[in-house]
Structures are given as structure tokens and as C-alpha cells.
Amino acid sequence: MRRHHFHQVVQSEPETESESDVETMRCISCKEEYAARDAGTCKECYEEASETEEELKREIEDLKAKVAFLRFWSPLDHAHRGSPTPSGPIFPDVVLVASDDGSPGLPPVPVPAHKAVLVNRSPVFKAMLENEMEESRSGTIKISDVSYDALRAFVNYLYTAEAWLDEQMACDLLVLAEKYQVKHLKVFCEKFLLSRLNWDNSLLTYAFAHQHGAKLVLDAALSLITDNMDKLTKKEEYMELVEKDPRLVVEIYEAYLSKQVNTAVLKDTSTKS
Template sequence: MPRHRCTVYSESDYDDDDDNVTMRCLSCEDDYDPDDAGTCKECYDEANETEEEFKRQIQDLKSKVSFLTLASPLDAPSTTDLVLLPSGDSFSPSIPAHKAVLVSRSPVFRAMLENDMEESRSGTIKIADVSYDALRAFVNYLYTAEACLDNQMACNLLVLGEKYQVKHLKAYCEKYLISKLNWEKAIVNFAFAHQHNANQLQDAALAVIMENMDNLTKNEDYTELVETNPRLVVEIYEAYLAKQVNTAATLGL
């Protein structure tokens, strides 16, 4: 990043002998040869202005995000008008929320609550196959667009994001899982992403698998996937074959 310590270049800064012509970089203030020339002064100034403009935009957007973030209903439940219940866990407390927020964030909740369905009448939405902690994090995300993720939580929230069509949450979890991808997790993530229509994660996991084809059949997750979902294993091999054909065509073989 340019550090903007402007040094005005003067004629005396370069040598008369043209083999040794040097300029001083306005950004890092080091001397450089014509071979390492980057930009003229005008473009440097323009780029600085652009950078300042980007910084202002980022500041404005952050302040807008902060304004639009709602307090979690768990911190201030007094005005809530429904509860969510992790249906498999009868000992967990319910989680209070606002219809208006759920309707605004998820087309699935909208359909549930704006039509005269049971959830709308009873003010209780049962959520199947979810722990209290995951449901709590899910509701919090609907209010704040923030979640504290680890691998398990990212998977749980991605599933909820897919089920209730909260695209922003799904993308947030996919991004996290992609950032943590490695060969050890690649096959499990590939299968998981396929199951929940997380295309970006699936592509990223497939790319990691392609880089490790030599070790594929030795991987335990692979052996398990052959048993549970052989069609998906076929997809891996088809991608591998297509890549090999492409490479061969590029090399003119």
C-alpha cells in the first residue's frame, strides 16, 4: 500500500550517466531504475485519490451496517411476538424473535408467517434437526449479520441458511469453510456441499481433490463415499478425466 510520504523528485536525484538513471518512488521513497518503473506522477496522484474515496465509502458503509444492525432478541425479548423451538431437544428453552425480522430475512419464514399457517397462529416455529446453540446463532445472525464460526457451526448454519433461504448466511458459511479447506477435509466438504447445494464450496473442494488424486483411493473418506454415494465419486472421476483431456488438448498431444 502506498504510504503517501510524498517526496518531490528533483533533477539532481538522477545521475547524468544514463546507465545509472534512478528515480525516487513517491510511495516507498526508494530509488528505482527505469526497468522497475511503475507509474507516472499523475497516475500515482489519481490512485491516491481513488484510495481515499474507497476508504470513505468503506467508512460510510460500516456506519450504515452498524445503524441497521438490530439488537439480538435474546438480549431484549420484551417486544418479541413469536418463539423458535429446536424440535428435537425438548429440554432446551425456546428462542424469542420478531415476525417482522424473520419475514424480512427469509422467504420461507415469510410464506409461513404471512399466510395463515399454523406457525403464524400459534406464534411457535419448530425447527427440526438443530441444536439449541445452532438455532440461537441462526437467530442472532438474522438480527446482526454476524456469527462466531467454527467448522461445525459453519456447517450447521449453512444447512439452516439453505433450508430457510437466507442466502447471505449461506454465502457467509461457504466463505468460511472454503477458507479452512485442506486435503483432509476436502472429500467430506465435497459431499456436504453437494448435499446442500453449496456450489462454491463444492467447486473449491473438488479443486483440492484434483490436486491430490495420487492419494485419493487411500483416503478413508473416499472409501466411505464410494459406499454411501458412488454417483458423487463418479463426478470426481469425470472432472479428473475432463481436466486430463483439456490438458492434453492444450499441449497438442
């Protein structure tokens, strides 16, 4: 006779998971292990990915602005002005001449361009060339207070939205961008100057930004200066600024006092709470 064995099944209380029992997974980015219940990616990689995403968004916005800036003028935009043919050029070529072309005894070297491009990129050129002004009739635009190299870089930017910059060239191009209302170029130069801003050049940069309405650079330079007021009067540029433009010195001290008041108010509010 076949014997049957019966086993009593006893359900025990589930044991608390020890660290060795916890199932782990490996992050595909950094290869570090993390608990399976925290599925996804490790905290460090997640934060890094978020920063990368924000950076990519900024780059995309910059590219969109660049594409919008480089959108070439279409003959159809001016069809109502009586252009000869929709596909033909409305404006003849034009040359730009730098008044500060450093070639003594020699005529300035002209920088060739197309009126259609200038009109599309700058509202100042647009007003100048679409009306019966001297530049429109002669086909020559004289640019004052600019070197040939800066003018050539300026015209090249109008075609390509690119420029090789050092601090001097960035300042020269920003002045031209402000004068001819090329906003994309002005922002481009401001970002470069921001990347080069430091304590040594802060006062000169502040004065320059103030003169040319470069708000991004102005605010950053002023913040840097007011954070180092104990060193301000020791700078050679400080005494020069006092003599040349004392109004700017007053504005710096006003900004410093305002910052001190705001800091005191915040401390007082924090103490009471």
C-alpha cells in the same frame, strides 16, 4: 580605453546521461529511489496498490450486501394489508424452538425473535408467517435437526449479519441458510469453509457441499481432489464415500477425466502453434 573581451560560444553535442547523472526520486510508499522520468510510484508499490484497491472493492461490495441484508422491514411496506398504524408493529413476537435441544427431561429453551425481522430476512419465514399456518397462529416455530446453539446463532445473524464460526457451526448455519433461503448467510458460511478447505477435509467437504448446493465450496473441493487423484484411494473417507454414495465417486472420476482431456487438448494446441 576599455577593452572588450569576446568569447566564442561553442555548442557541444549533449552527452549521454550516465547513471549518476539521472535524476532520481523517492517513492513515498517504500522510500526506494527510482528515475524521475518514471514519475509516479515504483512498480512494486503500484502493483501492491492495485491489489489493495481490488481488495477494498470486494470489501465494499460485501458491506453493501450486508447493508442490504440488514435493511429493516418498514411498516409502510405492508400498509396495504391493513396495519393498525403506519408506525406500530404489524406482527407480535415469536419464539423458535430447536428440536435437538440437548437437555434430556427438560423442555427446549425457546429463542425469541420478532416476526417482522424473520419475514424481512427469509422468504420461507415470510410465507410461513404471513399466511394462516400453524406457526403464525401459535407464535412458535419448531426447527428440526438443529441444536439450540446453532439456532441461537442463526437468529442472531438475522439481526446482526455476524456470527462466530468454527467448521461445525459453519456447516450447521449453512444448512439453516439453505433451508430458509437466507442467501447472505449461506455465502458467509461458504467463504468460511473455503478458507478452511484442505486435502484432509476435502472429501467430506465435497460431499457436504454437494448435499446442500454450496457451489463455491463444491467447485473448490472438487478441484483440490482432482489435483491429487494419486492419493485419493488411500483416504479412509474415500471407502466410506464409495459405500454411502458411490454416485459422488463417479462424478469425481468424471471431473478428473474431463480435466485430463482438456489438458491434453491445450498441450496439443500449444504444440501445433
